[in-house]
Amino acid sequence: MIELKTPAEVERMAVAGRFVAEVLTEVARLADVGVNLLDLEQHVRGMIKDRGAESCxxxxxxxxxxxxxxxxxxxxxxxxxxxxxxxDYTLRDGDVLTADLAVGIDGWVADSARTVIVGTAAEEDLRIVRATEEALAAAIAIARPGNRLGDLSAAIGAVARAHGYPVNLEFGGHGIGRTMHEDPHVSNDGTPGRGLKLRPGLTLAVEPWFARTTNKIVYDPDGWTIRSADGSRTAHSEHTIAITEDAPLVLTRREDELAP
Structure with missing residues (x-):
């Protein structure tokens, strides 16, 4: 079931969104050569606790x-x-790090992800990070009343193809609001003119992610971590957005980002 949010409810989601943006900005600042992933985790735990937020x-x-x-x-x-x-992994020069965070504040949730490069950036890594950011911006630009979910998904897929990246359809975006995962599913490729008609009050987590040379995935023995099947590097960009009568609202926009 898809629940449309009132403007007041969207603003409550925006409170969570601003905090998610703040945390991801802090993680990007701290992510440096010699930093352990477990230390980043502990720092985020402290931020969540101090804010009185709830981890999703x-x-x-x-x-x-x-x-x-x-x-x-x-x-x-x-x-x-x-x-x-x-x-227990210590970041090295040139590592590509994706941080993905969803929290709830006062019963309303926001979800966002960003990919950063630690230390020296290889051009091919910069390129795939930029491609996910470009795809996210293209999808957000489509997120207006009267367009369809297939239009939004097709915008992501078009950017991937323009850069030569294959697209995995097993995992994508999703509805969001009172919980982290709600209907509908938001695929990272689709057919224009098909699918759910976008309406004011619809809130979505849109999250293009690409691997450089494959659309196949494998799981680590930990049962959670998903990797590209061929070991090629990856990137992931995500924002929580709200459809309005006018332009879409990006509820997790960071201060270091430009408006689309």
Whole structure:
């Protein structure tokens, strides 16, 4: 069931969104050569506790995961792209780090992800990060009343193809609001003119993610971390947005980003 949100409810989601943006900005600032993923996890735990927020990940146990998730942020490195389980790993020069965070504040949730490069950035890594950001911006630009979900998904897929990246359709975006995962599913490719008609009050987490040379995935032995099947590097960009009568609202926009 799809629940449309009132303007007041969207603003309550925006409170959570601003905090998610703040945390991801802090993670990007701290992510440096020699920093351990477990230290980043502990820092985020402290921020969540201090804010009185609630992690959407702690004890999360979906069908695709191996038991309850016992961390508050997903940290995925290099060929890992989704659901990265924080572990005893020290960041190295040139690592590609994706941080994905969802929290609730006063019963309303926001979800966002960003990919950063630690230390020296290889051009091919910058390119795939930029491609996910470009795809996210293209999808957000489509997120207006009267367009359809297929238009939004097709915008993501078009950017991927323009850059030569294959698209995985197993994992994508989703509705969001009172809980982290709500209807509808938001695929990272689609057919224009098809699917759900976008209406004011619809709130979505839109999250293009690409691997450089494959659309196949494998799981780590931890049962959570998803990697590209061929070991190629990956990137992931995500925002929580709200459809309005006018332009879409990006509820998790960071201060270092420009408006589309």
């Amino acid at each position: 990940y702690w004890d999360y146990a979906p069908s695709f995961g191996d038991g309850p998730f016992r961390n508050v942020i997903c940290l995925s490195v290099n060929d890992a792209v989704l659901h990265g389980l924080p572990h």
